[in-house]
Amino acid sequence: MKKNVIKGTSICVLLFLVTATNLMAQHICGTVTDMQNQPIGFANIVLLSARDSSFIQGSISQEDGSFEIIAPSPNTYIIKVSSIGYQTTYQKTQNSKKEHIVLSNDTFILEGVVITAKRPDYQIKDGNLVTRIENSLLSKSGTGNDVLKHIPGIQEKEGKFTVFGKGTPIIYINGREIRDLSELDRLSSTEIRQVEVVTNPGARYKADAKAVIRIKTVRQSGDGIGIDIRSTWGQSENSRLNEQLNLNYRHNSLDIFGTFQYIHNEYLLTRRVTQDIFVDTLWQQKNIMKEASLYNNYKGELGMNYQINNNQSVGIRYSLYASPKDKVWYKAESEILANGDYYDHLLSSSNSVTVKKPSQQINAYYSATFGQLTIDFNADALWSKVRTTNEIEETSHKQASRMIQSTNKADNKLYAGKLLFSYPIAEGTFSFGSEYTHTHRYDLFANPQEILPTTDNHIKETHTGFFAEYNRFIKIAYLNIGLRYEHISSEHSYSNFFPNISLATQIGKFQTQLSYTTKIKRPFYNQLSSNMRYMNRFTYMSGNPDLKPETIHDLTLSGSYKWLQFMISYQREKDAILYITEQYKKNPAITTVTHRNFNRIDNFSAFLTASPAVGSWHPQLTVGVQKQWAKIEHNGETLQMDTPLFFCTLNNGIQLPYHWTLSTDINFQSKGDYQNIYMYQNVFMMNATLTKSFLNEHLSIHLQGIDLTHGRKDGNRIYNKHMNMDVANVSDSRELRFTIRYKFNTAKSKYKGKGAAAEEIKRL
Numbered sequence: 182m183k184k185n186v187i188k189g190t191s192i193c194v195l196l197f198l199v200t201a202t203n204l205m206a207q208h209i210c211g212t213v214t215d216m217q218n219q220p221i222g223f224a225n226i227v228l229l230s231a232r233d234s235s236f237i238q239g240s241i242s243q244e245d246g247s248f249e250i251i252a253p254s255p256n257t258y259i260i261k262v263s264s265i266g267y268q269t270t271y272q273k274t275q276n277s278k279k280e281h282i283v284l285s286n287d288t289f290i291l292e293g294v295v296i297t298a299k300r301p302d303y304q305i306k307d308g309n310l311v312t313r314i315e316n317s318l319l320s321k322s323g324t325g326n327d328v329l330k331h332i333p334g335i336q337e338k339e340g341k342f343t344v345f346g347k348g349t350p351i352i353y354i355n356g357r358e359i360r361d362l363s364e365l366d367r368l369s370s371t372e373i374r375q376v377e378v379v380t381n382p383g384a385r386y387k388a389d390a391k392a393v394i395r396i397k398t399v400r401q402s403g404d405g406i407g408i409d410i411r412s413t414w415g416q417s418e419n420s421r422l423n424e425q426l427n428l429n430y431r432h433n434s435l436d437i438f439g440t441f442q443y444i445h446n447e448y449l450l451t452r453r454v455t456q457d458i459f460v461d462t463l464w465q466q467k468n469i470m471k472e473a474s475l476y477n478n479y480k481g482e483l484g485m486n487y488q489i490n491n492n493q494s495v496g497i498r499y500s501l502y503a504s505p506k507d508k509v510w511y512k513a514e515s516e517i518l519a520n521g522d523y524y525d526h527l528l529s530s531s532n533s534v535t536v537k538k539p540s541q542q543i544n545a546y547y548s549a550t551f552g553q554l555t556i557d558f559n560a561d562a563l564w565s566k567v568r569t570t571n572e573i574e575e576t577s578h579k580q581a582s583r584m585i586q587s588t589n590k591a592d593n594k595l596y597a598g599k600l601l602f603s604y605p606i607a608e609g610t611f612s613f614g615s616e617y618t619h620t621h622r623y624d625l626f627a628n629p630q631e632i633l634p635t636t637d638n639h640i641k642e643t644h645t646g647f648f649a650e651y652n653r654f655i656k657i658a659y660l661n662i663g664l665r666y667e668h669i670s671s672e673h674s675y676s677n678f679f680p681n682i683s684l685a686t687q688i689g690k691f692q693t694q695l696s697y698t699t700k701i702k703r704p705f706y707n708q709l710s711s712n713m714r715y716m717n718r719f720t721y722m723s724g725n726p727d728l729k730p731e732t733i734h735d736l737t738l739s740g741s742y743k744w745l746q747f748m749i750s751y752q753r754e755k756d757a758i759l760y761i762t763e764q765y766k767k768n769p770a771i772t773t774v775t776h777r778n779f780n781r782i783d784n785f786s787a788f789l790t791a792s793p794a795v796g797s798w799h800p801q802l803t804v805g806v807q808k809q810w811a812k813i814e815h816n817g818e819t820l821q822m823d824t825p826l827f828f829c830t831l832n833n834g835i836q837l838p839y840h841w842t843l844s845t846d847i848n849f850q851s852k853g854d855y856q857n858i859y860m861y862q863n864v865f866m867m868n869a870t871l872t873k874s875f876l877n878e879h880l881s882i883h884l885q886g887i888d889l890t891h892g893r894k895d896g897n898r899i900y901n902k903h904m905n906m907d908v909a910n911v912s913d914s915r916e917l918r919f920t921i922r923y924k925f926n927t928a929k930s931k932y933k934g935k936g937a938a939a940e941e942i943k944r945l
Contacts, residue, residue: 210249211280213242213262220246230256239654251608286614305692306902314373315399318799318834321842321872323883325365332376332831333746333790344392345805346750346786352394367425374399380737381683382698384663386647388679388701404432407926417916419447433487444478449913459816459903460769465518472511479503491652495547504537515717526578538796540565555603563595585715592623609653618644626712633713642671658686693740702731708776723773729756730779744792752784759856761901783810798833813857815900826853842872862896880923885918
């Protein structure tokens with residue numbers, strides 16, 4: 182361990198020495214604010230020659246609106262300041278003079294009415310795609326979930342988000358990592374200022390962060406009590422409820438906030454599964470399963486933030502999650518054939534109850550600035566317990582009937598901390614730090630009938646990381662370079678270096694970035710478990726304790742021109758984790774569904790988004806393609822899994838009179854290959870939302886039609902060495918949803934905690 186610490190520290194020192202040059206440059210500093218004197222973060226600052234307006238140097242403003250830029254010599258210059266949603270400003274300045282630059286809102290005239298930034302603005306900043314939401318049509322869309330669905334490059338499926346060609350992102354709200362996606366549902370779209378999509382996360386992020394979404398909220402001012410109440414009712418084949426209360430009290434430097442949410446969900450699912458097993462006997466299964474589930478979730482949160490002075494703040498947040506009794510029932514009918522002849526017929530019924538005891542999480546932070554040095558410290562602690570009982574009654578036509586009972590206990594503990602330093606050096610910014618995570622998972626599975634083995638898993642994992650990165654403007658480009666070292670200590674220990682580099686530039690209105698990074702994908706803890714789950718007497722499910730992490734090399738080109746955005750990416754996955762089926766060692770007629778590492782998969786992905794504004798119509802069209810190159814051994818042959826997947830989304834937004842807003846979303850996904858799975862069904866979906874606001878935006882109603890075409894159906898064919906499996910799912914996804922929301926004197930929390938272990942919490 183000591184050797185690893187020395188090695189990581191040496192990396193930081195080396196990068197520090199390389200960049201510590203040119204310290205005698207002259208500085209121009211100041212602040213950028215809007216007309217209400219609120220700071221504007223991440224504005225583009227460009228220093229121009231007063232003689233011929235030629236480019237000299239560039240920078241961006243910090244989150245508090247402050248900026249500092251290097252001038253080559255004492256002289257008079259022109260500062261050009263621009264930010265999405267604001268008019269570009271030019272101002273003369275001199276060396277060592279502190280400037281206060283005020284930007285005006287960008288407005289245009291539509292049929293005699295002044296409209297302020299009604300179409301979301303898009304811009305590449307530091308190589309990341311930034312979408313401005315405030316005062317746009319998206320600010321009327323409802324919740325944070327509704328906003329993210331309309332951001333270029335982000336895809337949503339069943340409440341979960343992926344970044345196109347990258348995978349599942351880490352999501353931040355005001356610099357704090359969120360552990361539960363329901364936080365997005367609790368966030369009102371009117372509170373969001375901008376959304377930033379990072380497709381090449383730097384060294385400060387964990388190596389398993391393949392993409393990052395950073396949400397920044399509207400800065401609210403004023404003291405007093407704020408209230409935000411929301412009620413949502415949904416009706417598909419079942420009813421769904423979502424009740425939420427947000428409270429906030431702010432006085433001078435003290436900010437206290439709390440949230441309570443109750444969610445009631447019921448789902449129906451019909452699944453058809455067929456299996457062909459090619460061993461000494463050709464075993465075939467045909468299964469029809471109908472599943473119903475019921476969930477009642479309670480979530481509470483309480484926290485405070487205290488601004489010690491203008492340069493220091495401290496805070497703590499306590500979260501409690503509980504689900505007293507989640508229930509899942511299913512009935513299945515199975516027909517078994519051997520070499521094409523009838524073998525058996527099974528009728529199964531299952532009743533599963535999961536009790537999620539109160540899960541507790543504490544996050545604390547300290548943030549400070551001393552001169553030009555910035556310090557951020559975050560600490561996390563998590564405790565959770567889950568108890569599951571399952572009972573399956575299986576009736577066989579030709580063999581003895583069975584009753585299979587099982588219990589599963591899973592306890593998790595996590596402690597984590599992260600420390601980050603940032604300091605301006607050599608016309609740029611140098612950042613370095615370290616983080617530590619310790620996880621303990623206890624997982625006990627028992628089956629009294631001893632049809633499945635009893636397992637007792639104890640997983641202890643310690644994660645230590647050191648990182649350093651440097652960014653600055655060079656000539657006409659923005660450079661970011663970083664290196665991260667991670668050591669994982671568990672039953673299997675790993676040590677890896679993860680470099681990243683990106684170069685972003687702007688030519689006129691065309692902005693582009695080229696980046697390379699190395700990432701890792703670690704298996705979830707349930708994938709590492711040796712527990713087995715009984716489906717029927719011919720099908721089991723199991724984890725794999727021998728899974729290795731997956732390494733990903735990524736090269737990405739992205740860009741933006743006016744209302745066009747694009748991304749092209751190439752990835753090489755080594756030791757890819759695949760969902761596979763194989764024969765049970767004790768009985769080849771039994772299929773075990775599990776995971777295995779695969780040698781290599783190459784992936785190409787690209788998308789193009791067009792977001793023009795045509796009068797009061799604001800369409801957004803995205804087309805994309807994802808293609809892989811993989812060879813799968815199947816029944817003595819080699820299958821080339823390279824059929825591309827095509828995607829298309831069309832989002833339409835129309836601002837109607839009297840504060841009404843109408844939006845329709847159309848989504849299409851074609852057939853194609855993903856890993857060792859052929860998706861053999863096209864997916865076509867359409868959603869529609871009608872929104873109306875009252876009482877000066879304090880009261881709003883939303884009427885939504887979800888999956889009006891009932892097209893959220895999937896069909897997957899999984900290929901393996903001696904087997905293929907077809908799985909077709911149809912859920913009750915078509916839904917009518919009504920939401921009413923009232924806000925009074927709302928002031929978004931100043932909480933600045935960033936979290937220290939979001940990815941590790943997801944693995945749990």
